[in-house]
Amino acid sequence: MQIMPMGDSAIVIKLGDVIKTATLERVQAWSATLMSNPPAGTLDIVPAYNTITVFYDLQLIKDLEAFCADLMLGLRRAKSVKIGKQRTVSIPVCYGGEYGPDLAMIAKRANLTENAAIALHSRGLYLVHAVGFSPGFAYLGGLAKKLHAPRLETPRTRVPAGSLGIGGAQTGVYPFSSPGGWNLIGRTPLLMFCADDPEPARLSVGDQVKFKPITAEEFLAWK
Numbered sequence: 001m002q003i004m005p006m007g008d009s010a011i012v013i014k015l016g017d018v019i020k021t022a023t024l025e026r027v028q029a030w031s032a033t034l035m036s037n038p039p040a041g042t043l044d045i046v047p048a049y050n051t052i053t054v055f056y057d058l059q060l061i062k063d064l065e066a067f068c069a070d071l072m073l074g075l076r077r078a079k080s081v082k083i084g085k086q087r088t089v090s091i092p093v094c095y096g097g098e099y100g101p102d103l104a105m106i107a108k109r110a111n112l113t114e115n116a117a118i119a120l121h122s123r124g125l126y127l128v129h130a131v132g133f134s135p136g137f138a139y140l141g142g143l144a145k146k147l148h149a150p151r152l153e154t155p156r157t158r159v160p161a162g163s164l165g166i167g168g169a170q171t172g173v174y175p176f177s178s179p180g181g182w183n184l185i186g187r188t189p190l191l192m193f194c195a196d197d198p199e200p201a202r203l204s205v206g207d208q209v210k211f212k213p214i215t216a217e218e219f220l221a222w223k
Contacts, residue, residue: 030052039074094188135195175191
């Protein structure tokens with residue numbers, strides 16, 4: 001375990017050098033413990049991949065050393081914490097066509113037909129390793145190696161909300177219309193982020209995700 005400062009308003013706790021499921025489980029368990037009883041002055045606790053970032057307000061902290069000591073005490077308690085059963089979220093996706101303009105290229109790189117590429121992608125069980133870039137954007141690990149593809153050399157200035165993309169070894173859905181450099185292979189009609197909901201983001205770190213292929217007609221009829 002490594003503890004490093006991030007500027008003058010955060011501490012990064014690194015739990016390993018390799019991104020893997022076992023490490024993410026530790027990140028989840030330790031984050032949950034810290035969130036349940038955060039040291040005074042804590043603003044936010046952000047789990048991701050193999051790190052936990054603790055943001056704090058210096059104006060609310062009288063003694064930074066004491067804050068770090070409280071943090072370490074919480075981490076020692078967290079070592080015995082077990083996470084609950086993982087939630088599995090099903091996301092409908094219309095692959096290819098106008099909704100997935102890069103699917104043909106991804107399939108060609110993998111020496112697959114488009115239908116075979118869709119089958120391979122939708123067969124996977126993905127794990128949310130981090131949420132960031134934009135509110136609700138989940139970085140999903142578990143993409144079949146055959147579908148790995150570099151990001152676009154020139155990012156699009158506008159990616160439609162709900163677009164499903166591939167970037168390197170990861171896949172994920174754009175919650176909002178935004179610029180983006182991932183290869184677009186489909187789109188979901190689901191709203192991935194709603195600020196008015198008690199839990200605005202549809203996906204959280206540690207969730208498992210399954211993609212369910214739907215037709216263009218089903219996409220348009222989705223309510």
